[in-house]
Amino acid sequence: AQTVTQSQPEMSVQEAETVTLSCTYDTSESDYYLFWYKQPPSRQMILVIRQEAYKQQNATENRFSVNFQKAAKSFSLKISDSQLGDAAMYFCAYRTRGADGLTFGKGTHLIIQP
Amino acid sequence: GAVVSQHPSWVICKSGTSVKIECRSLDFQATTMFWYRQFPKQSLMLMATSNEGSKATYEQGVEKDKFLINHASLTLSTLTVTSAHPEDSSFYICSARDPWTGVNTEAFFGQGTRLTVV
Numbered sequence: 702a703q704t705v706t707q708s709q710p711e712m713s714v715q716e717a718e719t720v721t722l723s724c725t726y727d728t729s730e731s732d733y734y735l736f737w738y739k740q741p742p743s744r745q746m747i748l749v750i751r752q753e754a755y756k757q758q759n760a761t762e763n764r765f766s767v768n769f770q771k772a773a774k775s776f777s778l779k780i781s782d783s784q785l786g787d788a789a790m791y792f793c794a795y796r797t798r799g800a801d802g803l804t805f806g807k808g809t810h811l812i813i814q815p
Numbered sequence: 816g817a818v819v820s821q822h823p824s825w826v827i828c829k830s831g832t833s834v835k836i837e838c839r840s841l842d843f844q845a846t847t848m849f850w851y852r853q854f855p856k857q858s859l860m861l862m863a864t865s866n867e868g869s870k871a872t873y874e875q876g877v878e879k880d881k882f883l884i885n886h887a888s889l890t891l892s893t894l895t896v897t898s899a900h901p902e903d904s905s906f907y908i909c910s911a912r913d914p915w916t917g918v919n920t921e922a923f924f925g926q927g928t929r930l931t932v933v
Binding site: 743744745746792801802803804805806807808 | 847849851853857858859860861864874906908910912922924926927
């Protein structure tokens with residue numbers, strides 16, 4: 702079974718600084734998708750960024766970028782120029798190409814210090 | 816992005832009663848929807864995959880007779896918690912994928928339902 706591990710229960714960063722959230726996963730599949738979701742206090746899940754495993758290039762969405770290391774099964778999220786609105790729970794998630802549901806990590810609570 | 820609406824947002828029910836939660840795809844037809852459960856300050860756990868016109872597929876450890884899933888149309892899936900008990904209190908979230916944008920796109924999530932059983 703696939704597992705997703707987020708080893709940082711909580712992270713804190715100063716506003717405008719950069720922070721990196723860690724995620725590792727375990728799978729025997731070669732073709733899969735990785736995601737970072739944001740869950741603010743409203744609890745609405747919001748997609749931050751996605752990465753296809755077959756793509757070597759790291760995905761980027763404005764201030765959010767990932768460092769995808771397929772061999773190491775690592776998928777970290779970098780948030781640049783942190784803003785107060787970035788404060789939330791961040792979940793790393795995995796899905797195989799053909800599968801349906803997502804496997805989530807336990808989440809990292811990101812605190813933004815003004 | 817596509818919109819998934821979940822209703823109700825919160826519900827309180829008495830122990831032993833049943834409660835139904837609806838998940839609707841508002842601007843697309845979803846052949847497959849997913850139900851997750853999230854305990855306080857914990858992660859989302861996939862409960863079941865709901866397939867339109869067929870039986871749901873439950874994850875290991877999820878009681879299918881307790882959590883009844885019906886996906887009678889391409890825009891609506893329902894989760895019924897039967898004979899609810901306080902331990903069923905949780906946050907339930909549905910998601911759906913728009914098949915017209917490709918099978919490999921991300922899923923869109925509903926806003927979730929907070930269930931409290933007293």
